[in-house]
Amino acid sequence: xxxxxxxxxxxxxxxxxxxxxxxxxxxxxxxxxxxxxxxxxxxxxxxxxxxxxxxxxxxxxxxxxxxxxxxxxxxxxxxxxxxxxxxxxxxxxxxxxxxxxxxxxxxxxxxxxxxxxxxxxxxxxxxxxxxxxxxxxxxxxxxxxxxxxxxxxxxxxxxxxxxxxxxxxxxxxxxxxxxxxxxxxxxxxxxxxxxxxxxxxxxxxxxxxxxxxxxxxxxxxxxxxxxxxxxxxxxxxxxxxxxxxxxxxxxxxxxxxxxxxxxxxxxxxxxxxxxxxxxxxxxxxxxxxxxxxxxxxxxxxxxxxxxxxxxxxxxxxxxxxxxxxxxxxxxxxxxxxxxxxxxxxxxxxxxxxxxxx
Amino acid sequence: xxxxxxxxxxxxxxxxxxxxxxxxxxxxxxxxxxxxxxxxxxxxxxxxxxxxxxxxxxxxxxxxxxxxxxxxxxxxxxxxxxxxxxxxxxxxxxxxxxxxxxxxxxxxxxxxxxxxxxxxxxxxxxxxxxxxxxxxxxxxxxxxxxxxxxxxxxxxxxxxxxxxxxxxxxxxxxxxxxxxxxxxxxxxxxxxxxxxxxxxxxxxxxxxxxxxxxxxxxxxxxxxxxxxxxxxxxxxxxxxxxxxxxxxxxxxxxxxxxxxxxxxxxxxxxxxxxxxxxxxxxxxxxxxxxxxxxxxxxx
Numbered sequence: 001x002x003x004x005x006x007x008x009x010x011x012x013x014x015x016x017x018x019x020x021x022x023x024x025x026x027x028x029x030x031x032x033x034x035x036x037x038x039x040x041x042x043x044x045x046x047x048x049x050x051x052x053x054x055x056x057x058x059x060x061x062x063x064x065x066x067x068x069x070x071x072x073x074x075x076x077x078x079x080x081x082x083x084x085x086x087x088x089x090x091x092x093x094x095x096x097x098x099x100x101x102x103x104x105x106x107x108x109x110x111x112x113x114x115x116x117x118x119x120x121x122x123x124x125x126x127x128x129x130x131x132x133x134x135x136x137x138x139x140x141x142x143x144x145x146x147x148x149x150x151x152x153x154x155x156x157x158x159x160x161x162x163x164x165x166x167x168x169x170x171x172x173x174x175x176x177x178x179x180x181x182x183x184x185x186x187x188x189x190x191x192x193x194x195x196x197x198x199x200x201x202x203x204x205x206x207x208x209x210x211x212x213x214x215x216x217x218x219x220x221x222x223x224x225x226x227x228x229x230x231x232x233x234x235x236x237x238x239x240x241x242x243x244x245x246x247x248x249x250x251x252x253x254x255x256x257x258x259x260x261x262x263x264x265x266x267x268x269x270x271x272x273x274x275x276x277x278x279x280x281x282x283x284x285x286x287x288x289x290x291x292x293x294x295x296x297x298x299x300x301x302x303x304x305x306x307x308x309x310x311x312x313x314x315x316x317x318x319x320x321x322x323x324x325x326x327x328x329x330x331x332x333x334x335x336x337x338x339x340x341x342x343x344x345x346x347x348x349x350x351x352x353x354x355x356x357x
Numbered sequence: 358x359x360x361x362x363x364x365x366x367x368x369x370x371x372x373x374x375x376x377x378x379x380x381x382x383x384x385x386x387x388x389x390x391x392x393x394x395x396x397x398x399x400x401x402x403x404x405x406x407x408x409x410x411x412x413x414x415x416x417x418x419x420x421x422x423x424x425x426x427x428x429x430x431x432x433x434x435x436x437x438x439x440x441x442x443x444x445x446x447x448x449x450x451x452x453x454x455x456x457x458x459x460x461x462x463x464x465x466x467x468x469x470x471x472x473x474x475x476x477x478x479x480x481x482x483x484x485x486x487x488x489x490x491x492x493x494x495x496x497x498x499x500x501x502x503x504x505x506x507x508x509x510x511x512x513x514x515x516x517x518x519x520x521x522x523x524x525x526x527x528x529x530x531x532x533x534x535x536x537x538x539x540x541x542x543x544x545x546x547x548x549x550x551x552x553x554x555x556x557x558x559x560x561x562x563x564x565x566x567x568x569x570x571x572x573x574x575x576x577x578x579x580x581x582x583x584x585x586x587x588x589x590x591x592x593x594x595x596x597x598x599x600x601x602x603x604x605x606x607x608x609x610x611x612x613x614x615x616x617x618x619x620x621x622x623x624x625x626x627x628x629x630x631x632x633x634x635x636x637x638x639x640x641x642x643x644x645x646x647x648x649x650x651x652x653x654x655x656x
Contacts, residue, residue, distance in 0.1 A: 069454075073452075073454065075457060075458065077461070118637075121637060121640055124640075128396040128453065128595075129591075129640050131454075131457050132396075132587055133636060133637055135584065135636075136584075136632075136633040137633075137637075139629050140630070140633045140634070140637070142629075143626055143630050146626065147626055265461075269462075312476065315469045315470070315472060315473035316473075317469075318465055318468055318469030319470050320469075321469075322462045322464070322465030322466025322467070322468070322469055322470075325459070325462030325466075326444065326459060326462040326463060326466060329455055329462065330444065330447055330448070330459070333451075333455065
């Protein structure tokens, strides 16, 4: 009914290889795109700034990490550090007079170079060692940001971001900042959707599934892991810069701490490893769930008159991230994307569900 | 340049004792890795849980200290076994990256739940382990007795574990760590052996939690010991108990010397820098650590 398959016949390989073999999917994407483009004019500035903008940016971050974790199967526990490198280097570049567009690319490139530098050490070994060395990178970057005044601006100091200007137009309004973030998000999304269909994407997936087998087939797994690290770090760096320029308006070490790394990890795992749509679901879920639960607990505490200490409330996000990571890994390792897929498969033949049996 | 040798000696001795206490935390990682090849990134939170259990028994239940420690060890033993039974056993056969992420999720969950349940109103109470003196002086060296006690207990536990791996149960768990499928085929209960290792790791965490809690107080920051424990475990070799103790010794001394001499210059925080550098350098130069088995797959 919704996902009508009747009268859709694929008669050539080109048709089956299309991104959206079923027209409904294509129209859904168009509708979502229209809503996203019109959203700034339909909602108040408060909602735009505190819900939609962070969702778009964190989805981009989750997508970038998903390239590494979902496609290439390499764990990264210090992704916030990568974003920090991008943000700080682009802010410094802009302060030195580099135009905004080039500052963004420079931020991404710096993140890529440093990320690949650590990747060289980390990718010689795998699994656990990769996890731990990326964790160590997070602490190293944190240390540099707080202890090197030339980079971090001194202890407890924040660096204000200069006003971004795209092609000579200064971006000063909320709507402009939203479109900037949305444009970058769309670029990364299109890249992620299409990379799976290219040789690069297939090589990455081969490496993820079994690197020996990939090597036997002639896929240089070390090379492709480095590529994945490089591209993912580049995207992460630019996303970190976009986050600083459009959302925070300043850069401080706390914005890119280990907690943020864990948050992005939770987004990727909860959303679904290797799923583009899942990254959007995961980011939205992880951003909204603590707010929602917080309001619910305080609401219930008021309604039923039991005291909830502030410390319990402050622990809710941690409990939620940890619990969600565990629950999804245990019961639905492919995340919210898989749940959506199950629902979609159900409706593919609805109301003739018996036809699948 | 005249160096203050007493000052250096003090840094070395206290650093060594603190380092031995890191090895105590790292012991939990090594035990589980030896038994099942799983890296336990929840060790920091286990230590924190141990500290909170000791605190609850000592303050809330008002039990004397000689009863509190064994009781908390028993509680943590079953807690560790329970984690293995409920969570880890379901993940058997899954990719390693999933299991690592799972233990990390457990770490975050415990770090959130435990302080929320045993809320101390923002305080971080010290566990009351009374020692005859706060500090011993040898010449001009001040030696912190809390750290000294921790160091002695760490060495004692390591000797105990070295002997444990020569007993019948110890041989069984060595067989399981060597080749789980082969061990299974000759009738060894692999699940029980792995559960036992989680239980033992949790017992060690209870001791570590009590000792660290008596020094820096019990709050969520106890779980930050994870990074240091990981550094110690990696430097010593993930499956080597002797390695863990020696690596803790070295890391503690290096860290304290760096903090003593460099903190004034760069403005604090050099301990974290030393720890992170030790991890990266070990992985770069000798991924299997000082005493670990050299079977890490390279690509």
